[in-house]
Amino acid sequence: MSKQHYDYLVLGLGGAGSAALYHLARRGLNVGGLDRFPIAHDRGSSHGHTRLIRESYFEHPSYVPLVQRAFELWEQLSVDHGRDVYYQTGIIEAGPDDGELVAGVLASAAKHGLDVEQFTSQQAAQRWPQFAFAPEHSVVYEQRAGFLLVEQCVSAHVELAQWAGAETFCNQTIKSIESATDVVRVMTEQGEFTADRVIVTLGSWVGDLIPELSEQLTVLRKPLHWFRADESLYSRKSGCPSFLFETESGHYYGFPASDWRGLKVARHTGGDVVDNPLTVNRELDREERDDVQRFLKKHLPGVTDASTDHTVCMYTMSPDGHFIIDRCEDDPRIVYAAGLSGHGFKFTAALGEVLADLVTGSKSSYDLSFFSRNRLGN
Ligand SMILES: Cc1cc2nc3c(=O)[nH]c(=O)nc-3n(C[C@H](O)[C@H](O)[C@H](O)COP(=O)(O)OP(=O)(O)OC[C@H]3O[C@@H](n4cnc5c(N)ncnc54)[C@H](O)[C@@H]3O)c2cc1C
Structure with missing residues (x-):
């Protein structure tokens, strides 16, 4: 030995x-x-290719100084390594005023003096016509947000x-x-x-x-799904932002298309408990795919049903x-x-x-x- x-x-x-x-x-x-x-x-x-990075942190304002340092370090990493790991897309975050998402973003923005734009659902639909927002939802936009190539x-x-x-x-x-x-x-x-x-x-x-x-x-099983989408509407190059929605069925998030697989979407809430992470079920579960497709139909109606890829990952949850x-x-x-x-x-x-x-x-x-x-x- x-x-x-x-x-x-x-x-x-x-x-x-x-x-x-x-x-x-x-x-x-x-x-x-x-x-x-x-x-x-x-x-x-x-x-799974990408991870969201956003600054006005709805989960708690205590994370903001840490994510601000992370932004600096990711940019430095891109320079030192000679290839970009971070892409700025902006993020739209939509949900009810009395939910945790929009209120949480605004609380972090207020505490740390961050730049966040606020919209009614009608105003947001005019600015991002490829998205559909529930009439009762508010929308916030963080320009600094984007994704990392994980x-x-x-x-x-x-x-x-x-x-x-x-x-x-x-x-x-x-x-x-x-x-x-x-x-x-x-x-x-x-x-x-x-x-x-x-x-x-x-x-x-x-x-x-x-x-x-x-x-x-507690370890949770978390699938990710990719769907073919009209690139003129839903690609990073066309200016489509990343997104996070708080809906009655849960929180869903996603990324504009940036490669052949198209737009990536997943459900943040929920997930089956994993007893043994080494043997987590990595098969496509059609019910899970149907669930994110229902979300897409409602909020990103131009994304097609053509599934191009999926993968399974794990969240390790603290209490x-x-x-x-x-x-x-x-x-x-x-x-x-x-x-x-x-x-x-x-x-x-x-x-x-x-x-x-x-x-x-x-x-x-x-x-x-x-x-x-x-x-x-x-
Ligand atoms: C589907 C999905 C989407 C996500 N989206 C986002 C997002 O958009 N933004 C965001 O910020 N975060 C996101 N996350 C969360 C984020 O990806 C994780 O919090 C983070 O990657 C966890 O990193 P880690 O180093 O703790 O674990 P890991 O990256 O899994 O590293 C643990 C390492 O330990 C090794 N290891 C474990 N046991 C042993 C052993 N006994 N011997 C030797 N090696 C061992 C493993 O092989 C592994 O390489 C997402 C997570 C998932 C699953």
Whole structure:
């Protein structure tokens, strides 16, 4: 069995882990990273071509400083890696005035002085005739929003980290994380690694290896669907924005067409509980597809029924839908980001920086108390 030591180890090189690896490596630190699958794989939560990024955060105003830092870091990543990972499209967000979406966007905008345009449904229909809005809905528009190319973000972080000296090991299935007196020991099916300090970013599997999280997290199956759509109306190049709707049937979101697959759409709310993320059902479920098609018929009536692709991904939900970023109670040398709850990717560039600060003992520029594990009780 091989045995290797690093000053820092990052366990799990998906969205959050790839960014943490990058931030440690670019500080010139001795860092290794482990994952069970190849970089930018499609078995966890960071695949499916695109992820929304938006600033006026309806989920809670506390996220805004973090996403603002993420915007800067994604732009920097594009420059450093030499290919764009972020595309600005703007986003329209529609829903009832007394719902959580529009009110949440406006609350974050008010608190942080952000630029958000407000429309009645009639005004919005004039500006975006390819969308149909319920008469009783209000619409807000965030120009700064857009999407990230999810797999490219992960691989760019890892490649730049490797360039800065990080060593990565794929096909390493982590079996345990043990606290010894002088090191943290990580046993994999293939060997043994030790480190002075460890960042854990294991996505849907984190509860298996960090006992204090095992009762806190629920994994949900989340399908994504693509449909052929008239490019003159529904493509990024034609100026079609990304979208998020709060409807009576749930929250639905999507992206303008940007490749041969056409427009991508998914339901944000709901989802079946997954007992074993390794064996999640990846087959197309026709009822789920019918559900998003009903949404499209109502709100994006020009999108066709021609399904071009689908994939299945997973949300790892915390009890309150907010991230958990903390140190292990039993061993402060181990820090983690967990329970990104289906909205974490946009933040991962900044989360990597936060985790690097936490694990090296540097002071974070953010108030992380909102994300502490203790807020959830035992
Ligand atoms: C369908 C869908 C749509 C989404 N849309 C958005 C969006 O529009 N905007 C947004 O911001 N967020 C979105 N999210 C959420 C976001 O993608 C996730 O929050 C984020 O990708 C989670 O990153 P992670 O690093 O926690 O997990 P992952 O990226 O899954 O990384 C975990 C890594 O740990 C590895 N690992 C786990 N266990 C082991 C082990 N035992 N040994 C070795 N390696 C292991 C895995 O192989 C994996 O690579 C969406 C998620 C889904 C599923």
